[in-house]
Amino acid sequence: MTLHPDEGSSLPHAANEPVIPLLTLIGAAKTFGPVVALGDGEIEILPGEIHALVGENGAGKSTLVKILAGVYHPDAGEFAVDGKSVQFRGVADSKAVGISVIYQEPTLFPDLTVAENIFMGRQPRGRMGLIDRGAMREAAAELFATLGVPIDPDRVAEGLSIADQQIIEIAKAISIQAKVLIMDEPTAALSGVEVDRLFSVARNLRDAGSGILFISHRFDEVFNLCDRITVMRDGRYIATHQTADVTIDKIVKEMVGRDIDQLFPKVVAELGKPMLEVTGLSRAGVFHDIDFEVRAGEIVALAGLVGSGRTEVARAVFGVDPYDAGKVVVNGRPLRPSSSKAAMAAGIGLVPEDRRKQGLVMDLSVARNATLTLRHALSKMGIISGRKERILAADWTKTLQVKAGSLDNEVSTLSGGNQQKVVLAKWLATKPKLLIVDEPTRGIDVGTKSEVHRLLSDLAGQGIAILMISSELPEVLGMADRVLVMHEGRITANLSRAEATPESVMRAATASVEATA
């Protein structure tokens, strides 16, 4: 805005004059060990445009954003701001050229006041160069008035809802008057009115000459708000379109576009009796009225966007989190709520999303980790028999083809895929009747991925009921006998294998079209 005083709002569609893009990134690549997060990222943001970036989870959008923000250093790629080549050494460099980012996960300081969170590092200064708290509070209150939300600038950020935290991030970004504003799924937690206000703010910024990069899974928003759309898939740039020239269907095809059946040779198993029946499960503010069942030998996928409540449902079923209403029945018997011990005794195994934090004890050996769930069975008078432990662990790691130098090695030395197999071994050793797997192949290289898939398929073939939470559409469509789609805490679709297509699942997950239940 102050940066382009004379260019103004006439710019965006003046096709004849050459417009210098605010920002261009071409051929960006970023790998983390064996995982390629971004293979060939590309984005161009013009002054006075709102530019959408769309793609499935794992398409590399967030990695791209973090490169623009200076958080990651790309391994390759050309990066220019205002037509001049740049290289960011850190976040401060990105800020200095006028790039501001609202992250998917709010990053606030819980102990500091809301006003201070907004103005951290740029607090208004008064006498003797000291921070003027009164001015800071007023400026924050003014921002909230623009956004139309009643948040007390003096309260600490701790305890704010995700939506309110997101609003504070937005207020912060507005107050910076950024040249380029990047919003990574800013609306996921907001209510309708708040979204409308955010959009009017975004349009004002655009009219003042800023460029906005908008990442969202909601197509109605993308088509409503954005001037251009860039599609990414599997860490690669696919295409950029003028919004007026494309349809939702075309975009969805570009987002998904690949041959799914080849990757997932699904074994169709004989379905047995229901192993898990969930009725009317609710937890205030998290999920509502969840009904579903999983039969022996069936793989049911729980699809939906991150934050739609999938993991929370799984945790409630397993008894890690409490729930307010509803019933969980396992193998015909009601399950005591809020007790993971009871859940384990009833034959449920949970392979959590974050294996580093919840699934494994990284400093313990492979053998100890693989048999952690059985430590009672393996011990005599409270002392674990190392020999029995090794025999059992050797058994499972062989079945699952875990590639470890030795069973005595620390789990942290294994690759992501092999760590995941150890977590699976740990639960399979308990001979579960129902296995809940949360993002079973996240961060795993492609080769090991298909091994994990084959394994899950085999387990279902042996009559184990599997509830699989996954953000990867190909995995959902390739593996599942049935697909439940969640959106904002509710199940919006229950699709058979035949009904489940990329389009039907995506639509239910974004609720852009009322789903057929």
Next chain:
Amino acid sequence: MNRVWSVLRWREFPVAFALVALIIVTYSVNPAFLAAQGVKDLMLNATILVILAAGQTLVLVTENVDLSVGSVLGLTAYSVGVLFAVFPGIPIIAVFIIAILLGGVLGAINGLLVSVAKVPALVITLGTLYIYRGINNAWAGGKQYFAGDRPEAFGDLSVQTILGIPLITLIALVILAIVAIYLAGTRSGRDLYAIGSDSDAAKLYGVPVTKRIFSVFVANGLLAGLAGVLYASRFNSVGATTGDGIELQVVAAAVVGGVAISGGVGTVVGAALGGLLLTTITSSLTAMRVDKFWQQAVVGVLILSAVVIDRVSSLRTTRRLRVSEARNV
């Protein structure tokens, strides 16, 4: 009514309340406690602890800790003794500067190790605690320097008063004011709270985390150096064991004063009140003729109450979270 509530919710309120209550109770039992000499002693006793607590607050707020301050104080106090003995007639101001800079160098070593090695400060400064103390032992051996070896004007700093306040206490008050204004009123001071509150978020904000953490260790070292000089002025002898164990009192003072070990919360004023409370308890229990053995237990109870008060208030915040979340359902 609102104003009353905001004072009650003030983080430093419990320790200030405890301090006032303690003084009133002790005074009613033994009126001599608040005679002019008594008050002066209270201030003198608290001075060195207050300076160290102010420095420690800078470190604690960033979710670090510096356990080596006792050893830094010992080394600098002993070097003051050596300076006066080896260079008779050295200006007092020069001694101040040299000792403070020595403290700064020792602090910078801590800061470098913590910010470069990325090992928790607790472990690093536990190591330097022993290293600095070892150097002090090797240097001093059995030798001690006494007040008689130092110029009278130097010792007078802890004897002379202005408006009934000892000079070294005035120095501590000035330091306290500077650190308090820095922490509350400057951008880099607020960065420290940001780092302690969530260092990953601070990095995303572009806060220079490594640089700031290095600086707080240097600042804390400088203040520990100053405390060492004042120690040499206040007490008769300096030697190999000077300041041994004082680091735990310093951390205790800060925690009792509402500075959170988990970072991001607390003020130097609170830490100073905590230091004053701890030293006053010792004096007042003596004035009330309570057995010395009980004094440490009382300090322990204070630390635990500070933690409990903190926990209760954070539970109340959690309850507010539910209310705020209900808005979206």
